[in-house]
Amino acid sequence: MVDVGWSSGTTLPEIVAAVADWGDGVYAPTLLEDALRVLESDLSSREVDILWCAASKRCYRPDFFGEGGREWLRQVVGICAERIRQDDPSFAVAPAGPVPAASFADEVLAEVEAVADALRSLEGHAHYAVPDVLRTLRRTVTQADPDLGFRLLLRAVKAYQLTVDASRLARYQDLGERLGYDVCVVEDGGIDVGPDTAAD
Secondary structure (H helix, E strand, O other): OOOOOOOOOOOHHHHHHHHHHHHHHOOHHHHHHHHHHHHOOOOOHHHHHHHHHHHHOOOOOHHHHOOOHHHHHHHHHHHHHHHHHHHOOOOOOOOOOOOOOHHHHHHHHHHHHHOHHHHHHHHOOOOOOOOOHHHHHHHHHHHHOHHHHHHHHHHHHHHOOOEEEHHHHHHHHHHHHHOOOOHHHHOOOOOEEEOOOOOO
16 A cells, blocks of 8 residues: 555545555556455454554544545545546456455464564554454455455554564565565565564
8 A cells, every 4th residue: 555645634535546546546456456355355344444544553544534444445446446447448346356365364364473462562552552453454364365464464564663573574575475566565664673583
């Protein structure tokens, strides 16, 4: 997900439209697919809010705008589809379909569990607490999409400056490469890398 600045007067559709338009719309199809996969899962509006808050350190929160998480995602679908139609007027939204990264679920879950204690610390953070983030990330991996779950894990690790050792960063990079990520998706300088600990 691309960060865009916003002020107190910015509307939620304006934020989504700015993200969908970033890089001449290059991320609009991915954002659309992510939104569809979550909508097609059984993740609740509350869980969508939890994911978004954890990934942004509570900077972007649908409840600021009087929106529930699933309603917000329906707006994301509409805005992304509109952006894609600027380049392909015949584009029609279709179900996301089977999850290409389903076979990665166990690996992504293992990475979530490896930082479970740190993720629990988010739930009780003094200023930016996000309840149930660990449970919700697990459910995202198993109920929506392991690929999206891994990207949201990375965003939470970066947003909250959770320290990972070099060996774990190498695993993130390997997993990201196999998922087809650009190298900057995993390591853009935002991960706090500490000394290696004992092997897992």
